[in-house]
Amino acid sequence: xxxxxxxxxxxxxxxxxxxxxxxxxxxxxxxxxxxxxxxxxxxxxxxxxxxxxxxxxxxxxxxxxxxxxxxxxxxxxxxxxxxxxxxxxxxxxxxxxxxxxxxxxxxxxxxxxxxxxxxxxxxxxxxxxxxxxxxxxxxxxxxxxxxxxxxxxxxxxxxxxxxxxxxx
Amino acid sequence: xxxxxxxxxxxxxxxxxxxxxxxxxxxxxxxxxxxxxxxxxxxxxxxxxxxxxxxxxxxxxxxxxxxxxxxxxxxxxxxxxxxxxxxxxxxxxxxxxxxxxxxxxxxxxxxxxxxxxxxxxxxxxxxxxxxxxxxxxxxxxxxxxxxxxxxxx
Numbered sequence: 001x002x003x004x005x006x007x008x009x010x011x012x013x014x015x016x017x018x019x020x021x022x023x024x025x026x027x028x029x030x031x032x033x034x035x036x037x038x039x040x041x042x043x044x045x046x047x048x049x050x051x052x053x054x055x056x057x058x059x060x061x062x063x064x065x066x067x068x069x070x071x072x073x074x075x076x077x078x079x080x081x082x083x084x085x086x087x088x089x090x091x092x093x094x095x096x097x098x099x100x101x102x103x104x105x106x107x108x109x110x111x112x113x114x115x116x117x118x119x120x121x122x123x124x125x126x127x128x129x130x131x132x133x134x135x136x137x138x139x140x141x142x143x144x145x146x147x148x149x150x151x152x153x154x155x156x157x158x159x160x161x162x163x164x165x166x167x168x
Numbered sequence: 169x170x171x172x173x174x175x176x177x178x179x180x181x182x183x184x185x186x187x188x189x190x191x192x193x194x195x196x197x198x199x200x201x202x203x204x205x206x207x208x209x210x211x212x213x214x215x216x217x218x219x220x221x222x223x224x225x226x227x228x229x230x231x232x233x234x235x236x237x238x239x240x241x242x243x244x245x246x247x248x249x250x251x252x253x254x255x256x257x258x259x260x261x262x263x264x265x266x267x268x269x270x271x272x273x274x275x276x277x278x279x280x281x282x283x284x285x286x287x288x289x290x291x292x293x294x295x296x297x298x299x300x301x302x303x304x305x306x307x308x309x310x311x312x313x314x315x316x317x318x319x320x321x
Contacts, residue, residue, distance in 0.1 A: 010257045011271075017256060018274045024188035067218060146178055168177075 005083050040167060041065050049160045058147050058160045064137050065167050069099065072133045074147055079127030085150045086131060090114040092145035092162070099134040111154050114145075135167040171217070171225050175232040178212045187254075190276060255305045264299035265314065275303055285309040 038044025041063040050057040053168040076084050083106065093114045105117035119129065137143070143166060148159035216229050244251040260274050267279055282289045286292040290311050300312040 007258055007260060007300065009260055009302075010252065011259070014257055014259050014271075015274075021188050021190055024184070028185075104250055 013113065016019045039063060041068070041070075044146060051160050056063075056147070056149050056160055058162055060162055060164065062164055063167065064164050066137055066140055069134055069136050072135060072147075074131040074133065076129045076131070077127055078129040083120060084129060084150070085116050085118040087111065087116045087134070087148045087150045087154070087156065088114050089145035089147070092143060092147075095137065095139035095143055097136040097138055099136060100132075101134075102132045102137045109154075113154065116150055116154060127142060137164075140166050140168050142166075170230045171220070172232050173231045174218065175216050176236060178216050179233055179236050181313075182208070182212065187256075194273055197310045258305060260300055261303050261309070262295065262298050264300075265296035265298055267295065277303060277309070286311045 007093055034040065035042075036044065038046075041061055043061075045061045045063040046059060047062050048057055054069045056076045057075045059075070061070050064070050076086070078084050090113055098115075101117055103119065106120050108119040109116040109118070117131075119131065142163070144161070144163045146159045146161045148156035150156045185264070217225050240254060244254055259271055259275060261268055261275065261277055262282060267282075267317050272278065272282075279295070282298070283292075283295070283303070286298055290297075290313050292298060292311065292313060298311055299314040302310045302312070304310055
């Protein structure tokens with residue numbers, strides 16, 4: 001400390017601060033790399049889950065963010081099915097806001113196990129029907145459920161479990 | 169409750185990011201710093217209010233942030249240690265005309281930065297005219313000129 005006026009320097013504390021800064025910079029770089037790798041959601045966290053017989057597959061983001069819109073693609077092998085019906089389990093349905101289902105379902109039904117959407121079969125390449133569901137998670141944390149193909153009476157005959165983690 | 173938590177969380181994240189990014193960041197608003205300030209303010213706004221644009225939420229956010237500021241200034245006033253943690257400490261970078269190069273490197277301050285401050289603040293031309301150059305907690309550099317020899321000494 002200078003004797004003509006006081007500079008309240010604390011070089012030991014300052015050295016510790018410099019170390020803390022450099023650690024923080026490294027953490028920031030890791031956060032950005034993790035984001036690029038999809039750990040905070042986005043395209044890089046998309047996964048596809050298939051039902052064993054191949055009749056149903058679901059593509060979705062494994063890590064999602066609270067109130068951020070996300071799209072789930074449900075791909076159905078619609079050949080031979082007159083009016084395919086897709087059910088989103090209630091454990092998912094009650095913690096998301098559904099914005100849009102494309103193509104628009106012919107019929108939407110409330111069911112104890114979750115909402116059921118019935119579509120007109122649309123001819124497509126290889127007999128597959130792709131349904132896009134825009135969702136907005138309104139809850140945090142782990143969400144687990146399933147998306148299923150169901151009969152007219154609501155009994156599932158093919159299902160895919162899905163598991164997501166919603167960040168705040 | 170969620171509004172208060174959001175506002176406090178954003179405040180904490182911004183505080184840590186700016187405090188630990190290094191003092192030179194944002195100390196003087198260069199073009200890069202101005203862009204950063206503008207973009208950061210836009211990025212955090214939605215995080216604080218979510219999709220709620222009510223006057224009530226806006227008021228809660230303002231009150232929460234102001235209260236955090238008051239609490240922190242109270243803490244700083246009563247704890248010298250917390251004042252150091254929250255604001256940092258000044259650091260001498262030039263001592264009697266001699267650059268303390270290790271400190272300058274850690275603080276990311278060059279000799280050119282010091283001489284710019286010396287010219288701007290004191291009209292000094294050379295390093296040996298500087299008694300102390302101090303990197304202050306706000307990120308700016310203050311210059312204490314060397315004592316001039318008296319005529320006849």
